[in-house]
Amino acid sequence: MAQLGNPTNTIEILNKYKFVFQKKFGQNFLIDSHVLDKIISAAEITKDDFVLEIGPGIGTLTQYLCENAREVVAVEIDKMLIPILEDTLSAYDNVTVINSDVLKLDLNALVQERNNGQPIKVVANLPYYITTPIIMDLFERHLPLKNITVMVQKEVADRMQTGPGSKDYGALSLAVQYYAKPNIAANVPPNCFMPRPNVGSAVINLTLHVESPFEVHDEKLLFRLIRASFNQRRKTLTNGLNNSSELSFTKEEIAGALSALGISENIRGEALTLEQFIALSNQLRSIHK
Ligand code: SAM
Numbered sequence: 001m002a003q004l005g006n007p008t009n010t011i012e013i014l015n016k017y018k019f020v021f022q023k024k025f026g027q028n029f030l031i032d033s034h035v036l037d038k039i040i041s042a043a044e045i046t047k048d049d050f051v052l053e054i055g056p057g058i059g060t061l062t063q064y065l066c067e068n069a070r071e072v073v074a075v076e077i078d079k080m081l082i083p084i085l086e087d088t089l090s091a092y093d094n095v096t097v098i099n100s101d102v103l104k105l106d107l108n109a110l111v112q113e114r115n116n117g118q119p120i121k122v123v124a125n126l127p128y129y130i131t132t133p134i135i136m137d138l139f140e141r142h143l144p145l146k147n148i149t150v151m152v153q154k155e156v157a158d159r160m161q162t163g164p165g166s167k168d169y170g171a172l173s174l175a176v177q178y179y180a181k182p183n184i185a186a187n188v189p190p191n192c193f194m195p196r197p198n199v200g201s202a203v204i205n206l207t208l209h210v211e212s213p214f215e216v217h218d219e220k221l222l223f224r225l226i227r228a229s230f231n232q233r234r235k236t237l238t239n240g241l242n243n244s245s246e247l248s249f250t251k252e253e254i255a256g257a258l259s260a261l262g263i264s265e266n267i268r269g270e271a272l273t274l275e276q277f278i279a280l281s282n283q284l285r286s287i288h289k
Helices: 007-016 033-042 060-068 079-088 107-115 128-140 154-161 171-179 219-231 237-243 251-260 274-285
Strands: 050-054 071-076 095-099 120-125 145-153 180-188 201-208
Touching: 007 079, 033 060, 033 145, 033 180, 033 201, 050 060, 050 107, 060 071, 060 079, 060 095, 060 120, 071 079, 071 107, 079 095, 128 145, 128 154, 128 171, 145 154, 145 180, 154 171, 154 180, 154 201, 171 180, 171 201, 171 219, 171 274, 219 237, 219 274, 237 251, 251 274
Parallel strands: 050 071, 050 120, 071 095, 120 145
Antiparallel strands: 145 201, 180 201
């Protein structure tokens, strides 16, 4: 089977199977071999790696993964793509395609069964309509992961990488940076996809912390604080936290915790670093055990 990472071979396969793009599944297939090479090198794929690919489409990136990795499991929601993948991946014996919504699959069991619970890499040109839920799901399941290398909307990549003082800073930045070190590996224009998306894209690599550099006494509380702060971005942190239905601290308790950390009680949540959110959650935790 010919390599797919170009317009001619992609159109040939789409015509052969009379494939109709499903907008609801965020289908924008890669047609540029340079971008595919960049994804493989950003993920540092070697023959030691077990790779989970989310949304293989017609198998373009999957072919590159099969060439470079030890084993690949590709999870695709659209059943119309399954016969196509059987065809485009027929030359490889190190790939398994699963027809499922990745959010509904027991990924921990999969890693346990297929890779003895050892850390895996995740690589994907993600469907843009569910980028954040997929990334958060991978982190929150505490899957054994080495890194995640994904194509996302450029704006989302910027949100993952930024810190306080930028309009892009928010709950996603903090969650990503809590679990991993983000690095934008490439910016990718719309003409590298078929059909063309109407936004710019970027490849971002998230390298998981081997050991967390943070000491957090209560992770749930930390993420409640972060959510509450950015749900009410315009309010001061004290008011935002006090108004949250997920939290039960009085204004005095919040002000006291901020003052113990040397932070002004008039600060807005968007000005706090991840380290400050962590210090605040540890401080508040010591009030309500
Ligand atoms: N990897 C291919 C490529 O780069 O050409 C296709 C990428 S396309 C942006 C996203 C793919 O994810 C589509 O094939 C789509 O059907 C699939 N997809 C969408 N939602 C999914 C989900 N919840 N679980 C698994 N796959 C999904």
